[in-house]
Amino acid sequence: MAEVKVTTVGNSTGVVLSKELLAKLRVSKGDKLYVSETPNGIELTSYDPEFARQMDLAEEIMREDRDVLRKLAK
Numbered sequence: 600m601a602e603v604k605v606t607t608v609g610n611s612t613g614v615v616l617s618k619e620l621l622a623k624l625r626v627s628k629g630d631k632l633y634v635s636e637t638p639n640g641i642e643l644t645s646y647d648p649e650f651a652r653q654m655d656l657a658e659e660i661m662r663e664d665r666d667v668l669r670k671l672a673k
Contacts (some may be wrong), residue, residue: 626644
């Protein structure tokens with residue numbers, strides 16, 4: 600378990616993440632993180648559930664319209 604520090608950032612409050620945590624999350628300065636509430640508490644992740652939903656929908660459309668997309672690719 601890692602410990603983070605809550606600190607003041609300008610007029611806001613922020614959390615400082617260590618280099619090790621950033622590496623585990625595979626993010627760097629300027630990247631977005633997503634916060635979700637789970638039964639175990641708050642989860643911080645670099646995974647964007649909305650993007651994943653859109654990709655699932657795109658894959659479904661590509662499977663359904665495979666023949667049309669193949670013709671368009673020619």
